[in-house]
Structures are given as C-alpha cells and as structure tokens.
Amino acid sequence: MKTLFTNAVVVTMNDCFDVFNKGYLLVEDGKISSVGPMEKCIDDFANMEVVDAEGGIMIPGFVNTHTHIGMIPFRGLGEDMKDRLNRFLFPLEKKQMTSSLAKASAKYAVAEMQLSGITTFFDMYYFEDDIAEAVSQMGERAVLAETIIENTIDSRQPYGGLMYAEKFIEKWAGKNNLITPSIAPHAPYSNTKDSLVKSKIIAEKYNVPYMIHLAEMDYEVALLREKYDVTPVEYMENIGFLSSDLVAAHCIYINERDAEILARYGVNVSHCVVANTKSGKGISPVKLMQEKGVSVGLGTDGPISGNTLDMFTVMKTVALAQKTFLHDRSAYTSREILKMATIDGARCLGIHESTGSLEPGKNADVTIVETQSINMYPMHDPYATVVYQTNAGNVQTVYVDGIKRVHNKNLCSHTVKKLRHELEDASIKFNEAASKM
C-alpha cells in the first residue's frame, strides 16, 4: 500500500527545517518512506495512490497537547461570566453529562480536529472508555486520560476515577495502536495529596503519560501559598508528582525557580493561550520555560475554553500574545510557532520519534492546506502563511497513520451532518437544562 504526494510545498519540521518548495512525499504501509524535491521523485506511479497537492503546503499533522473532547455541548455557554467553572460548568456537567453524550461529543470533536489538520491529541475527561470507542471509530492518534477528582461524574464514589482509570488503562493498553490510555488528576487545588500520588503511581505502574492542570488559577496559587508556603510547582515537587511522563497544562503562574524545577524533572508543558487569555488569567512565560529546557507544546483546551478545536487560531494567538508579552516583534518567529504546534507537541507526548515531522521512518500523519483561497495569496514564506494567513477552512487533505481521513475538505468515512445529528439527539436534556441556567 503506497501513497505518493506530489507538487506540495513540503515543510518537514525536521532538525534542519528542510523545506521543499516543489516537493514530494512517499508513504509505504502507513510510514513515510521518502521525502524530497520533485526532481528526485520516482516516476513510476504504478500500484500507488497519487495525491497531487497542487501547490498546497504540506506540514506534519498538528499535535494538540490538551483538550476535553467530551465538552462540545458546552461550547459558547456562559461566555464572559465570572467564575464560570464553579457557577456554571461543574453543576451542569454533574447533572447532565452522560457516557452517551460524552461519546457523541467525542466523535464530533475528533471530526473537527481532523478537518482542521490535527492528527494527534491528548484528551482529559470522564467516560474515557466510551471516548476511546469514539476515537477508535474516527481513526485518530490520541492519549486519553481519565480525570481524577473528588466529585467525579462517572463513578458514585469519591475519587472513583482511580478505579475507573486503572480498569480503563488495562483494557486499552495495546488494544489499538493509535490509542494510549492515561490518567489525569484535575488540579492541585481540586485533588487531595493522596489522590495525586495514587494517580502518579498508576501512571508509573502502566508506564503511560499523565496530565494535570497546573499553575492555572490565581486561587490555586493563593491556596498553596497559604497552606504550605509554596508555589504550585514546588508543591508538586514536594509530593513527588513530577516526572518526564507528565504533561502539565497551562503553567501560567511560573517563576524562574518553578521553570528550573519543571526542567529538572523533564516535565512537559501544554500552553493553551486562547483559554488563558479569554479567561483574563494572563500569558504563560513560555520563553522562560523553554530557556530552562522545558518542552512546550500547544493546546486548544476544551471547546468551552478555546471554542474551536483548531491550531491555526492557537498559533496566531501564541505569536500575538508572546510578541506583546516580550515587547519584541522578532520574538517567536512563525517557524518557532509551527515547531511548537508539531514536533514539540509530539515531544511533550513522548512520541517525537514516530510523529511530529515529515521524515522517513515516521508515521504518515500529514496535513495539506490549499493555497488557492483568497486569504492564501501571496506566499512569500510558507511558515508565515501557515501561522498568519491560514484558517481551519483551508485544510484540504489529512492523513492519520497513513490513512486518508480528510479529502477535499470533507471527512472520508463519516459526514458532519450525521455526527451532528447524533450529537443533537444526545444533547436534548443537556440543552434544556442549560437554557434554564
């Protein structure tokens, strides 16, 4: 099984940042077997699918390092409301979120990610067993983490997620080559020390990545200062929670010492700029963390926080926010931004040897954006075009693990219409309750 992509502006994101302005990429058995300029392309096209990119820009599929794909029904609810999480989200979620709604939402969310060129993501929600079924059906690469919190919505016991997670990890380990089961305690302020430590033990036992929301809230910072006179990162270090398998989402309230601690343990950070700025929290000191040696990837966050599950909005916002924060228009070039959205994200998830760039031997996780739409001209620099001009509607073609998932801007094996009907049907009670809040 071979697929040959021709006539693409191939942006490899390899260590040398090779770009082939008129390039090809050959996929054999789901893996990239060669990539280069068109003049070195094979000329025997027998027994293969040939995809003419027609001058489109080919990039590695995006890696979305933090999201909550069960939450599409919440998108756009209670915007601009103070303390939305506690006044709005948690009560509604507790009463109205079900396994079937989470599953319908997950399928829809994966479709949205595929249509915007995301080929890998790290999810954190409830009912992850159902979500894993949904992700399997959609054919997307993912790390799926069951959330650990006292009042969990998919178990009747406090911290029932610990049992759920262990069962879930056992069930899904090795079951589907695209899916890695995982565990994610919610946050330092919402979990007991005991549940945090137990979560990490489970991740270690099964040798899987784990995730947490860290240094995100002002009240989190205040609480840990008051109780233990430490920062959130210091607290996590003190209880033995940190390791290189951890992806810490947000990390807004980070000082120099915190950044050094994160680097020392090899902790990975998911920077979710849209969520952080929309909620007025502030801008994460990404440069400080990177300078200390921390791997930083980008995340959309969930659809209630970041609204759209696309990395174009995220990349552009990272550029604008960091250049403003650092008062330097030359900070964070578009190449650096695209690096964070692809290979650095893969590094955060520990899978940079197998995805995140267009290199021989890697899985064929590939996104092509067309360059014919009005906003895509001119293209003086493909990095700048991707970061500053492109939107999700320009994504033409997406392959995940060598399988075509998006063709001519449409899903290949599903229809948006049907996925939407399923989600609408599952959302009836949820919407009734939401409209009364």
Added chain:
Amino acid sequence: MKTLFTNAVVVTMNDCFDVFNKGYLLVEDGKISSVGPMEKCIDDFANMEVVDAEGGIMIPGFVNTHTHIGMIPFRGLGEDMKDRLNRFLFPLEKKQMTSSLAKASAKYAVAEMQLSGITTFFDMYYFEDDIAEAVSQMGERAVLAETIIENTIDSRQPYGGLMYAEKFIEKWAGKNNLITPSIAPHAPYSNTKDSLVKSKIIAEKYNVPYMIHLAEMDYEVALLREKYDVTPVEYMENIGFLSSDLVAAHCIYINERDAEILARYGVNVSHCVVANTKSGKGISPVKLMQEKGVSVGLGTDGPISGNTLDMFTVMKTVALAQKTFLHDRSAYTSREILKMATIDGARCLGIHESTGSLEPGKNADVTIVETQSINMYPMHDPYATVVYQTNAGNVQTVYVDGIKRVHNKNLCSHTVKKLRHELEDASIKFNEAASKM
C-alpha cells in the same frame, strides 16, 4: 426591486440589541424596509428574490475602519523582522509600487473583504484614484484616503499628495454613492506640522473624513516628548488637527488626559489589535477611551500588518487581548465586541445613520454566516458564536447597498482566480525585488 431574507438568526445591533432567533429581513430598492420574527413576515413572495438563510446568522456587514488595500503584495514579507517598516517596507514600496499594482491589489483586497463579510472600509494608501476605480468595479462602500507624506510614491514633489488629494477629492465627490474620497497624513512623526495642518484644511474644505496613524510608535512618543514635551495627542491638539471628522488609527500610547482630549474633540479611534500585538507594541487602552466617550471601531490594518482582511480574527483577538489586559474574563462581552465591529465602526466614519445595523431605513449592508460547518455547532448565544467560533470561511452571503456580492461563499460578479491572475501579472517585478531583499 425587493429581496426577502428568511429563516435567519437576525442579530440587528440596533439600540435595543434585538435578536430574532427565527427572523426575516426585507430589502426594497437597496434599503432595509422591515425586519422581525418570521411569524410577522409577509407571505406573498411574488416579484421578489427570496434568500433562505437556512438558520444562518445574519449580522450587519462589518465596518473595517483602517486598512491599506494596495498592500496585498507585501503580505507575509519580512515577518518577525525588527523595524520592518524602515528596513523593508518603505524601500520596497518606493521602488516597486505602481498605480497598476495598487489597483490590482485593491480589487483583490476588496474581494477578500467581501468574502469575509466586510461591507464598508476606510482605506489609506497611494494612487487612490486608481484604487477608487478598483473599488467602484467591486461595488464596495468605502472612504478612500490619499496618504500625505514627504517622500510620496505617487508624486515627484515632496508632499505632492496634498495636490493629488485635492484633485482626487474633487474628482470623486458625488461621483459614486458608495465612495467618499478623503485625505490621510501618515503620522505625526513622519509629517511636518505644515503638511498636517494643510491636510486638515483640505478635509474641512471638502467636508470629508480624514485619517492619521496616531500614538502608534514608541519613537513617535519619544520624539514629541523631546521636541515639544507633549504626547502625540497633545501635539495634535496644539496644532489644531483634531475634530470629529478624524479617525485616528492605533492610539496605543494614550493616557487619561489624552483620552479626555480625544473625547472633547469627538475624535474617532480605529483599534487595530492584530497589527499592534503582532508588532509587539502593546495593547491600546480601549476601555479608558470608551469611558471618556470616544467612539472606537475595529480595523484589520493592511495585509502586511494584520495579514488577513477579516474581522473574525480581529474580534476574537480584541476579546482575548482586552480580557487579558484588564484581568477580567467578563470584560468585553461578545455583544460589545460585535458592536465595535459594526455600528461603532459606522459611527467612527460618520455613517451610523445609514449603515452598521439592521434597521428599517438603513442601507442593506448585510452578512450571513452559515451554521452548518463543524465549528458552528452548538450555538447557545449567536454573539458568542460569531465572535469565538466563526472564521472567514463561514461567510455564506453578503449584500452591499442591497446588491448581492457573495453567494454560496463565492463572489457574484468576479472570480478569485481571475483577480489573482491579474495581481500575479502585476506583481512580477515586485516579487523579483522582494526575493532579493
């Protein structure tokens, strides 16, 4: 000539912020004659065009209060470069920008704006006579201002734009009901006092709006402090430049006294957040100015600064930037943001009695965004959906002055392909020179 829009979520942006979740809008002879819920819609559809919005969101066409439509060829050039304006843009512009290139760029840029739902804009560039021809051909509502600067590119004399502008205004005044000719001295730091005063006298003589880049640059602030011990706004007041016909673009370096001066003269401000943040300059104190009574509209700025000529990117960035700047997630609701992008922008241009909202008697400047694409579900609040979920690719239908300009996401009287070929042909020498810089 009647057009009836049915089955739309009509977001009127009138003083009461009326929204009709299933509404209609009737256009007669280019003007809105009535708007309301579907149950009050006429049922005799004879002798009219009927446009079924199929649940799409109908909003007033956006008003883009600041752009440079001759500059599409520069888009994406020299991104992330320090002092790009002086090191890159000005030299290239001086050598390679011609009337025919400006005209081809203008047509392309207007197409991009129409396709993203912008129905009115305020331009500031050179060769405005050619640009006005282009805008006429495209059928867009615009204020077009000839730039005044010492080394002008469309005249051999220093400040030759003053003569050009006067001739241009005389030629275009009353010629086309959609086009208002105008004048725009470049900035306080790049113009002599004499040329600033003369520009204002011309605007007064012909009773047209005028524009300037104001309080945008750190070196502008430093220069005026050193020379006259004043802020940019104080300088403008001292030389008698301010009036309610002025649209001042950017206004980043504004203190409380500056905001009071702007309000006292009725000066209007064009907030160009994408350009301001991408260049690392900072975030304009919009709330301060609005609280003092200044009208603030939104601008994309030119395609070299803001990259895409769409207000969706601008609106989302305004929300994220202002919420972060004010440390308040409830600041700038999506309704307030959409207000700035429509009726407040019209107020800045002095045309709020005739456009900027969907009200009987106003010109039919109308944009419909479809709600079937993956990113458009769910819609709990149409304001939030428009500001946080929508991108330019969701714009389905656009009418300018009652004439259909975009239908099913395509231009009605032009094709992107042809406009692009024209621009490519006109750009050959420009691109050669750019590639050597």
